[in-house]
Amino acid sequence: MPKTRKIRVNLRGAPRSYDIVIKDNIIKELGPRLSGLGFRGSVALITNPKVKRLYAGVIIKSLASAGFKTIVITVPDGERYKTLDEAAKIFDALVKNRFERGSPIVALGGGVIGDISGFAASAYLRGVPYIQVPTTLLAQVDSSVGGKTGVNHPRGKNLIGAFYQPAAVYIDPLTLKTLPEREFKAGLSEVIKYGVIKDRAFFGFLERNAAVISKRGPAICAAIEKSCALKAWVVSRDERESGLRAILNFGHTFGHATEAASGYGTFLHGEAISIGMVMAMNLSVSLGLCPAKDAQRVAALISAMGLLLDAPKISHAKLIDAMRLDKKVSGGKMRFVLPRAIGRVIVKDVTVPQIRRFLGSLDRA
Ligand SMILES: NC(=O)c1ccc[n+]([C@@H]2O[C@H](COP(=O)([O-])OP(=O)(O)OC[C@H]3O[C@@H](n4cnc5c(N)ncnc54)[C@H](O)[C@@H]3O)[C@@H](O)[C@H]2O)c1
Structure with missing residues (x-):
């Protein structure tokens, strides 16, 4: 039985505090865990093509087992796609799918996906909940925690964004096995x-x-x-x-x-x-x-x-x-x-x- 490690991020304003849960294979439990947080209905899974190929399948299966309908949105791989243009495409996909306010976005990937998905979550319908599922070491120890979200501007990195905390962070250390x-x-x-x-x-x-x-x-x-x-x-x-x-x-x-x-x-x-x-x-x-x-x-x-x-x-x-x-x-x-x-x-x-x-x-x- 894999060990579960849990850390609480305590923030002023009780509903904004959240857990970081670290456990091998936690991505296979995402459905029940989101149900446990009170979510129902649809989930928007934002990822890139590479991470999608590696890990989206097990997540979609787990979400389906808990009764969720998953909309998958992909952003091309790389820092150069952490842009307002790509964020706009995320908004388009959310609008097209009539994604509703109480439904969560799941960010599956490294810091680029985490930052742009968190930003999209902060702005879509003036804020929908989001869950970080970081798959790079940098994202697991740093970018997925703390609520800094954003995109780059041609004149500088991370110039557009918001402080917007996730509803939970689920870290699966086994995903590091495929990391270059x-x-x-x-x-x-x-x-x-x-x-x-x-x-x-x-x-x-x-x-x-x-x-x-x-x-x-x-x-x-x-x-x-x-x-x-x-x-x-x-x-x-x-x-x-x-x-x-x-x-x-x-x-x-x-x-x-x-x-x-x-x-x-x-x-x-x-x-x-x-x-x-x-x-x-x-x-x-x-x-x-x-x-x-x-x-x-x-x-x-x-x-x-x-x-x-x-x-x-x-x-x-x-x-x-x-x-x-x-x-x-x-x-x-x-x-x-x-x-x-x-x-x-x-x-x-x-x-x-x-x-x-x-x-x-x-x-x-
Ligand atoms: N929000 C914050 O507090 C914060 C803090 C630090 C950095 N950042 C941001 O994080 C970004 C960098 O994040 P990063 O280093 O994770 O880069 P990244 O998101 O570009 O990921 C690096 C590469 O690893 C691939 N990848 C991801 N998970 C994988 C896996 N499990 N197996 C195989 N390949 C995988 C990605 O597709 C990508 O090609 C920067 O945009 C930076 O500004 C944000």
Whole structure:
């Protein structure tokens, strides 16, 4: 009997709180679970062609067994389809099928599907319930939890969207078995992030189990559970990122700049975040905020997970320009999440000359 792990995301306004349930083969129980949440009638299953081929069949069968009629809506695979145009096609399909207000959308796929489906759910009929069924590691430990939904604009990522919480998150770790290696590894970078920002003991667990986890061994379930619990803890305290939630952006300022300056598509998001986390650790050391041995441990864990990538050779000016465009920059200062030690971070403004000195020191190292 597979073990069931349950985490509650507590939000102000009781009906909006929800469970994250992690269990092998949970996708085969989706029908009864949605009935258990009080849903009846139709379900809109939003996915992409690849994930549909792999997992939609068992889900539709389970939904049918519980009396649901399923409408399947597919979005082409890839970040470039996380757009308003594709969201409009989802709305068209929902309208065409006379999809009603009390009926739920189920988002089956990685972060792209989760984000666009959540956004569609937030806007269709001014809001219908949605359920996240994440199938990438990144989506299971990060994007499916916390209610950030949205689509990209030609001028920037995630510029259009809403905070809109799911009614439940159902995580089936067995779906990771079909995930391409590079995608899996990229998701591990978010797992490591949680240890660095909030939980030194969890970081130690990841160090001890790095070999098993990076081969998708059983310890991955505990890693997913702990990651979700840490994200739920943060989101429960700061749903709309007015303070604490910013710590989830550890590694993202350098990471986003690396992604943008090296050309989108060169690195997967998680890979860029790994590069960004190593840089943020080293910046913290250079500012005298964090012991060098903690930075070495973070780099060593990233390496043990098979994720240590050389930062691309990008000119400092280009990197700083890319950082200036980041949403977290204001008044010439850049806002960084900087570790004081593994498990403890602060949010601090750093000036452009300080960044230049730091980048210069990397060149001399
Ligand atoms: N909402 C949030 O809080 C949040 C947080 C982090 C990232 N994101 C967003 O998440 C997106 C990235 O998500 P992602 O990394 O999951 O990428 P993705 O959704 O593009 O999925 C990566 C690839 O894996 C495939 N795939 C998915 N599940 C699979 C499986 N089980 N087996 C085989 N292949 C599978 C997909 O078809 C795709 O080709 C970005 O758009 C990012 O902005 C959102």
